Amino acid sequence: MESEKIRDINDYNALYGYKDFKVYQLDDEMLSAVHDIYDLDIPEFNGITIPYIRKRAFFKKTINFFASKLSFHDVGFMSDKMLKRLINKNEISSIDQLVELYNSSGAMVSPYKIPIEFTRTKAFSGTLETQLVLLDDHEQFIELLSKLNIYFNEIFLPKKTTNVSVGCYAHELIHLQLLSQKGIVESLYDSEVFSIFFELLCAYENHDVYLYVLVLRINMLFSSINNMFLYQTDQKDKIEASRYELYEFCMSGKYLLSTLKAFSLLDKYLNGSYSTKRSILLRMQSVIDGEQKMSEFLEHYDVGYETIKDSSITDRLLRL
Numbered sequence: 075m076e077s078e079k080i081r082d083i084n085d086y087n088a089l090y091g092y093k094d095f096k097v098y099q100l101d102d103e104m105l106s107a108v109h110d111i112y113d114l115d116i117p118e119f120n121g122i123t124i125p126y127i128r129k130r131a132f133f134k135k136t137i138n139f140f141a142s143k144l145s146f147h148d149v150g151f152m153s154d155k156m157l158k159r160l161i162n163k164n165e166i167s168s169i170d171q172l173v174e175l176y177n178s179s180g181a182m183v184s185p186y187k188i189p190i191e192f193t194r195t196k197a198f199s200g201t202l203e204t205q206l207v208l209l210d211d212h213e214q215f216i217e218l219l220s221k222l223n224i225y226f227n228e229i230f231l232p233k234k235t236t237n238v239s240v241g242c243y244a245h246e247l248i249h250l251q252l253l254s255q256k257g258i259v260e261s262l263y264d265s266e267v268f269s270i271f272f273e274l275l276c277a278y279e280n281h282d283v284y285l286y287v288l289v290l291r292i293n294m295l296f297s298s299i300n301n302m303f304l305y306q307t308d309q310k311d312k313i314e315a316s317r318y319e320l321y322e323f324c325m326s327g328k329y330l331l332s333t334l335k336a337f338s339l340l341d342k343y344l345n346g347s348y349s350t351k352r353s354i355l356l357r358m359q360s361v362i363d364g365e366q367k368m369s370e371f372l373e374h375y376d377v378g379y380e381t382i383k384d385s386s387i388t389d390r391l392l393r394l
């Protein structure tokens with residue numbers, strides 16, 4: 075997940091550089107594809123307790139997990155204090171001046187140096203906060219967002235550190251890598267693919283939590299499609315949805331499509347040979363390095379709208 079300060083889809087796209095945006099609507103094919111997943115034999119995990127691990131072990135596990143897979147580039151950081159200083163010290167008279175000041179005031183740091191607050195109550199999700207200058211004028215705000223560098227402020231993770239939250243951290247670290255390069259991921263609907271892929275792969279390597287995390291993601295898939303279905307049905311009676319409702323609808327679409335794409339990619343990876351695994355990781359690295367766009371990567375592995383609707387992918391993942 076990303077910044078909680080933004081609640082408008084156009085602002086969101088402007089900030090992260092997602093282009094050619096079109097609202098994705100559910101169709102019958104997608105509904106029936108998710109229905110097929112619903113009919114699979116999905117285990118339940120009611121009342122299960124995941125053992126706590128110490129913070130030191132938590133960090134070590136995350137670093138070890140990525141060490142053999144990807145190398146990370148530094149990312150932009152701006153604390154609340156840095157932003158306050160920038161605003162208080164300067165007389166700002168135009169958007170361009172604000173952009174120039176802002177873009178030259180962040181620091182480049184290792185992604186592992188972005189501060190973490192262990193506060194989230196949900197045991198299975200994190201959030202990322204991007205530093206922003208808020209403006210009242212909406213037109214100006216959109217213009218500003220499209221020009222700002224991405225500086226992260228903080229990562230919020232579950233209060234209890236476990237093998238599940240190692241995956242949450244892995245998820246957010248991948249967002250840091252991709253979001254800091256506007257335009258690398260061209261579509262909002264592909265923006266969670268790598269994050270969910272690594273979250274699940276991380277769980278797979280910490281074997282005791284793999285099925286648990288996979289089922290969480292499947293359940294989130296069901297709630298995304300439910301939200302979308304309700305919204306779409308509701309729209310027939312409404313002239314115009316509120317900005318916030320539309321934003322939520324698009325976010326559900328993002329999780330729906332990204333999760334299915336991540337499942338397809340994970341299936342290829344886990345059932346692939348050693349050399350397939352290496353080449354997937356190498357290509358991911360080239361996306362992270364800005365040498366290849368996300369759409370080219372997904373096309374190369376045939377992770378498109380048609381292939382992701384095959385419920386046998388999820389079935390295979392459940393049997394691993």
Ligand SMILES: [Zn+2]
Binds near residue numbers: 076249266
């Ligand atoms: Zn995410």
